[in-house]
Amino acid sequence: AQSVTQLDSHVSVSEGTPVLLRCNYSSSYSPSLFWYVQHPNKGLQLLLKYTSAATLVKGINGFEAEFKKSETSFHLTKPSAHMSDAAEYFCVVSDLPSAGANNLFFGTGTRLTVIP
């Protein structure tokens, strides 16, 4: 079975400093992994996706994540935080997609606060 653990429920950084949001996964096979971002009262926006190609994945808005199989991790990083990055971030693992069934397993989310 697939599962995701987001190690921090809340991360606070100063504007202009690096962002690190941690995610560990459990999977019985080589999974696909996603990071989604949710701004207040909004839906989820796909930041980036790993699908067994390059282990370093670049996403939108300057975010990137590195898949490390040995550590079962998929941490999200950004070199320099902007105020607009303040949001909730979800790490998600995908089960083998089967027609008609759900395939995504969500982490509990990490709230990122950016201090001016």
Next chain:
Amino acid sequence: GAVVSQHPSRVICKSGTSVKIECRSLDFQATTMFWYRQFPKKSLMLMATSNEGSKATYEQGVEKDKFLINHASLTLSTLTVTSAHPEDSSFYICSARIRDGETQYFGPGTRLLVL
């Protein structure tokens, strides 16, 4: 591409009335759509999986007679909250996926407030 819309974005209704929420995939055909519910400061909770032309599959604990789901076309799924009560107040989010695809594309959500 891969845009999903929801309507309405916000709705207030009286207790006992029914509310319909629409989820549309605007630029792709979604063979499968999903309905989620999100409580404040919580992650998404899957309510049901909706396949075009078939009955929806509900997660354990979700009342199918209360949350009616219809997926009549490859671009539209609807969720009707019947006889709404204040405890049904929540943020409802849909997502859509192409056949055999992995990525779910999410709508902007609908805030339901039942008075």
